[in-house]
Amino acid sequence: VQLQESGPGLVKPSQTLSLTCTVSGGSITTNYAWNWIRQPPGKGLEWIGAIHYSGSTYASPSLKSRTSVSRDSSNNQFTLQLSSVTPEDTAVCSCARGVASTDYWGQGTQVTVTS
Secondary structure (H helix, E strand, C coil): CEEEEECCCEECCCCCEEEEEEEECCCCCCCCEEEEEEECCCCCCEEEEEEECCCCEEECCCCHHHEEEEEEHHHCEEEEEECCCCHHHCEEEEEEEEECEEEEECCCEEEEECC
């Protein structure tokens, strides 16, 4: 299984961050949950949200009001949208497979919020 994040590396404050994770070697509609996780500079990992293979979506309570996770089943991709970003949302964002624990991760992509 391979996961690859894609999206803009720079986002302006108040805009919406959009990232896509393309999955190969496994279907996002067959099993597992597909997660978005971030790591701000100098801080630990933070789970953002996920979409279950059933289509149910979940988000961290602290980010729920700004988070949307969706999928494009035909292209085996899932997407993160984080709205109203601030410089505090600057982080390396990664997608990962798993429920309760994760086993496969993308390489991560740097997202910087700056004007």
